[in-house]
Amino acid sequence: MSYESSVSRLPSPLKDLVVTSQADVGKTDSDKAEVAQWIEKVAGGEVALPDLETQLVPRTYIVSNYLTAADVALYGALHPVFTQLQPIHLYPAVTRYFDHIQTRPSVLTAANALSPAFSSVSFDFASAPPIERKADAPKKKEKAAAVAEQVEPTVVAESKDDKSPENKPKEKKEKKKDAAAADNGGKKKEKAPVGGKVAADDAGEPMPSMIDMRIGHIIDVKKHPEADSLYIEQIDLGEDTGPRTVVSGLVNYIPIEEMRDRYLCNLKPANMRGVKSFAMVLAATSKDGKDGGVELIQPPPGCKPGDRVYFEGPDYENAQPLAQMNPKKKIFETIQPGFTTLDTKEAAWINPVTKSVHRIRTKDGICVAPNFIGASLS
Incomplete structure (x- = not known):
């Protein structure tokens, strides 16, 4: 009709x-x-x-x-x-x-x-009363549809607990305090920075500061052998364990030569057509939709692999991110609609309630989209 x-x-x-x-x-x-x-x-x-x-x-x-x-x-x-x-x-x-x-x-x-x-x-x-977040019934893992929209150098939101299969705990049972430490990436909880807040767990309303975003450097990229629309990248996040394997659905939007040797940002891990992806690159989709183009969010000059990416504002910039986001909580999915690029092409998150603007940055400056204004970030 x-x-x-x-x-x-x-x-x-x-x-x-x-x-x-x-x-x-x-x-x-x-x-x-x-x-x-x-x-x-x-x-x-x-x-x-x-x-x-x-x-x-x-x-x-x-x-x-x-x-x-x-x-x-x-x-x-x-x-x-x-x-x-x-x-x-x-x-x-x-x-x-x-x-x-x-x-x-x-x-x-x-x-x-x-x-x-x-x-x-x-x-x-x-x-308004707080939202009661109940765990979903166990089900098969879903493919991360957001990956199909990831593009170029941008900010990386990572998951510290799941860097490689070898890092998974072998013990079946642990004491409560050991289990709590394991939930925090095998580390003791860090104290909040002076004047800052800590997102120590995922209780309460989702906040952008819960997302752990880091600068990454694409040191190798090739096409997925089982999927024409996917790239398999090796991304250096400045970790002792070496580069992470990342799968991104960018083949139809970004030429492979433009993916090589790029600096970017990453998100949560997922299985992509048989290949374990240990992060996701953050990309901007034109306000006209995918037909208008997709491009990687670029970090400011001078960034190094592993540099922290955060949101401006006293409530967010000193907060401790989650060690690993629980996919059942849909934290990123709840926050993502507020991700956009401003008239200056700067990447930002706009609070849907207060309409306050929080630019996405590193210690060296603001992350930007090369060409898009009013883009959607995912």
């Missing part, structure tokens, strides 16, 4: 909101089709909050990396729900998404024109 047909099925004043906002209907044919599908779902009342919550955890917008008419339609459909219930603790990702969309200039202008039908909704995030 076409975009026009889908919009025509929306009830008033929701249809008026979508039309008045003049939001993008999609920059590519695939995006246009997805936008029409979402508006069709809204028109048919087929959007369920639990399903939407799951889909929005890793996303800023419902289609691609920019605001579309689908977001405006979803916002309008959700407006009566949040006006009456405000289920912040039940659907935190949907709440974050709703609040973000209602503050977009084009949406705000359209909503004001149709007031009071779409009056602004205020949220008391400070007094």
Whole structure:
């Protein structure tokens, strides 16, 4: 079904909101089709909050990396729900998404024109109850889809406990204090720096400072023998154990000669088509989507392998990162929608609640995207 047909099925004043906002209907044919599908779902009342919550955890917008008419339609459909219930603790990702969309200039202008039908909704995030994070039932490991979007030199978020198969503990049982030490990468817990906070565990709300990001140097790269879209890289992180093996889905976006001898950043480990990847490179995807290009985030000049990468701000820059992120907690997936590049092309995380901007940096300067403004980082 076409975009026009889908919009025509929306009830008033929701249809008026979508039309008045003049939001993008999609920059590519695939995006246009997805936008029409979402508006069709809204028109048919087929959007369920639990399903939407799951889909929005890793996303800023419902289609691609920019605001579309689908977001405006979803916002309008959700407006009566949040006006009456405000289920912040039940659907935190949907709440974050709703609040973000209602503050977009084009949406705000359209909503004001149709007031009071779409009056602004205020949220008391400070007094909202903490989110109860329950462990998921055991299941097969999922492939890290985010890797397919990684590109070039950027910041590396690493996992200290899982550097190589040989480093896994051999003992079946340990005393409680030994087990606690093992959970912290085999090291004793470090004291918080003076004036700083420590992210000693993953209790409470996810914070960007929980992610351990380091500068890495690609010393070798080749194509994955079993997957045409994947590179296998050897990345020096300044560790005594030697370089890490990293698998990145960048073949279709970055030529292999541009991957060699690059400095970058890494994330969590994962299995990629039979090859264990012990980190992930941080890349920027154009605001126009992958069709607009993907590029590696570049650290500032003078960086060395192993240098710490952190977020500006007193709450984050002196905090101790987690030794290893629990994939069930979805810490990175929760924080990632706030990753972007500013008008200066500087990499940053924008707090979805306070809208404060925290640039991503090392001691030598700010990490940047070579060409992209408003890019999504993953």
